[in-house]
Amino acid sequence: MTDTFSSYAMRNVPRYTSYPTAPHFNAGVTDVVYSDWLGALSPQDSLSLYLHVPYCREICHYCGCYTKATRKEAPLLSYAKTLGQELELVVDHLKTPGQVRHIHWGGGTPSLLPEQSLLDLAGMMRVLFDFSPDIEHAIELDPRYVSVSLAETLVTMGVNRASLGVQDFDPAVQVAIGRVQSYDLVKAATEHLRSAGLTALNFDLMYGLPEQTLETIRDTVARTVELNPGRIALFGYAHVPWMKKHQRLIDESRLPSAAERLALAEAARTDLLSAGYVAIGLDHFARPDDSMAIAEQQGKLRRNFQGYTTDTGDQLIGFGVSSIGKLSRGYIQNMPDVRHWSRAISDGKLPVAKGIALSTDDRLRGSIIEQLMTNHLCDIEETCRQFSIEPADLLPSMDALEELVDQGLVRLDGWTVIIPKRGQSYVRLAAAAFDAYLGGQHAGAGKHSMAV
Helix, strand or coil: CHHHHHHHHCCECCCCCCCCCHHHCECCCCHHHHHHHHHCCCCCCCEEEEEEECEECCCCCCCCCCCEECCCCHHHHHHHHHHHHHHHHHHHHCCCCCEEEEEEEEECCHHHCCHHHHHHHHHHHHHHCEEEEEEEEEEEECHHHCCHHHHHHHHHHCCCEEEEEEECCCHHHHHHHCCCCCHHHHHHHHHHHHHHCCCCEEEEEEECCCCCCHHHHHHHHHHHHHHCCCEEEEEECCCCCCCCHHHHHCCHHHCCCHHHHHHHHHHHHHHHHHCCCEEECCCEEECCCCHHHHHHHCCCCEEECCEEECCCCCEEEEECCCCEEEECCEEEEECCCHHHHHHHHHCCCCCEEEEEECCHHHHHHHHHHHHHHHHCEEEHHHHHHHCCCCHHHHHHHHHHCHHHHHCCCCEEECCEEECCHHHHHHHHHHHHCCCCCCCHHHCCCCCCCECC
16 A cells, blocks of 8 residues: 555655646737736736846755856846846736735845845835735745844835745755754744744655654754744655756755655655644645634635645736736746846736637636645535536546545545645645646646655
8 A cells, every 4th residue: 555655655646736837828829919818817806026136146956946146236236227127117007906915036046136125116006006904915035035124124125925945954954955044043043034024934844855764853843833934835846857957966866766755745744734734635734723724614725836825816917927816718828048038028018928819728727736736625516607618527537536435545525626634745646636737738838846
């Protein structure tokens, strides 16, 4: 049985932070199409803004993000200036923008932008958009670069949630992944943030890293619990050197086997639950009084390109190179190259590289997949009714679940799909059964990471 589960864990399936997934975006979605989509939004369409900053001081071996290394200030200043121009450009295409409920800065290391640039951009957004009184304003941080000054700047900007990339506290693991940062350094970063008034903290941890053992990952969890973040994301390392060339710096022979990887994930999960955290979806944990735990209890948990989220914005608008947005009509991804992105904006053009217009079938399947990923439950008949599609159209997908049903990883109650506790780590496999892009003419459009 263990071998069977290990084989399931090794299967390559999407992470389902979107549906259709990014490998299926195409060049048919242009700046003209995006302009039309933006112009169609109404004041009732609440907004979520994502700003991508593709710079780090150095590239960690494990990184799967779109980023580049720089030690210079000039590229950061130039990027911030162009990012401001893109904000103004997008607003010009929004005839009647709705209220902003969520802002997320990602990267890269967005806090590498000069502090004055961060303040200027935050102020510009406040002028250009109508902020909800209870807006969540979040940023991703590298704890190695969190100073007292930065913490105070973030609070002045209105940032009220920060995510720190911790990954693992073990020195040998840190050397193997090219990310050396002591426990004391991370502790100091959290103290700087909390002293400034930024108390809603998330930690990102990883399992499946080279040199990790049950002892080291349990020690990492214990040290994390000592620092008491409100949320913890426990991600499985995605080794995709065909996509991220720098991952070739990782010695594959030092990566845990499929069975070891499962054991690492289970050990970390068990210790987090024992420490009082609540399991959220596939790979998140939260204190019971955290808004994410409350959203999960109320069936309001969402999933987007930042993973599990409490973001309630109807429309997600991306800014910066390679950023992805989702509007009612489809997905949009910006140009991945800074030079081309900057040139398009200076020419007054929306810097779109590709995207995908959503069909009714896409919306239906996307809804089913999100429900499975967030609630571990989906009433297929009711969801089909919402999209005026006959449930019989999904019989092939239901049939594809039978293998997981036989292993106790999925339960079916008529047309209701239920992911029991033992199957929740494998939920991406159940979601994949409803993915029309994994077969047929769309097959081979992209490789994916392991299921667990």
